[in-house]
Amino acid sequence: MVFACKEKAGKTSLPKLGAAAIDFNCQDLEGQAWSLDKVRGKVVLLRFWADWCPYCRYEMPIIDKYYRKLKKEGFLVLAVNVKQSAEVALAFIAQLDVTFPVPLDPDGGLARKYGVYAIPTNFLIDREGIIREILIGEVFREEKPLRDLLKNYFPLL
């Protein structure tokens, strides 16, 4: 299956703060393959969302603003769509005009591996692949929390 996310072998426990993030192989809406191993050295916001979740929508443009701003400095957003089709996700992303990669998790397998029980859920993973924040629920409706969070990694922000 083209769009399924696959966990890489070797990790079984749920993610914890201070622990290495579970690696995976995922394909995004543009057909690009993503794995955490491939993006080591970047600060990654791994986000789980769905288009029917009202709280997920408001955060997207704000996250995208910082993605555009810090992309060249090594900030990456992987916004994983949970249990929806490529068409639904793509139409939604085009409506919001956001630019970050959107991997698909059609059967929710990756979300389960990450212990995601609510959406949106965000994991902030540092340049060494360690989970530094787990943010459950809508926290980036305003810019400040995201800005404050990213300042730890991009002091010039």
Added chain:
Amino acid sequence: MLFPRALNLLVLKTFRKPKIFLSILQTLLFSLFLLSSPVLGSGRPEYETFNYKGQKLSILRDSLTQTPVIIRGIESNLLEIKNFSKLSREEITHTGPILANKYKSLLQIEPDQLKLKGAEKISDTWYVSYWQTFRDMIIYESSLGFSIDSRGRIKSMGALIYPQVQAPVTSKVGHDEALKIGQNEIKDFKKLKCFLLAESVLIYPVKKTSSIDYYRVYAFNFFPKEALHPASVVGGWAVFIDTQTGKKVLYEELLKPLGCCVPEDWVPPKLEDMKPKW
């Protein structure tokens, strides 16, 4: 499929025991054929440049319906709204039908088929979206949406449109009967004190290889009054019952939509805060 047939002949001449080999090779080649097709959902999507009434557009089409999923203006905007800053929210919500009318033959939709899904202002930008309807019924997960910047410019839109919908216009199964069937799909419905958060009669399209089945369904969203364990991955259920046969056509466990912020605080969402899953 011309290609695999030609392959059959070639392989038959080449191998003495071709059946297994053929089967494997056919599957492999068919997969490669699918992966390399210029459509959405099969690897890297390919955008086409399209001339629409003299306007150059970049389009990504749905592989099955051939309707655009993304439309972007090349060197021009899809629409520019004059005096945008003076418009009320109500007036802004009329933009969808105007846009749909402008690109009607491309979208294969009538402007009056749109029903407002949401219109929100985030920073300086408005985000507006609609469902497609069929005889006033929402088509599940259909959408047409766009953002409007502070200068009233719409540069692109996203859409999930179903042309030529054919679906029953009446129900053969009663609502109460369907509701019972739906409730019975959920284990421990009473124990969890589940309640019906939202319901609707809508059109549920199911894509097949080369066609789409359109079900007219009773769509139910149930949520537990008693919050499930915070660590449970289930926050609710979407159950769709066919209005013609009474059979379940969709059962889906929903993640908890969470406003803020910590799991211990999670309570079933309030109706006014919730968006039904359709």
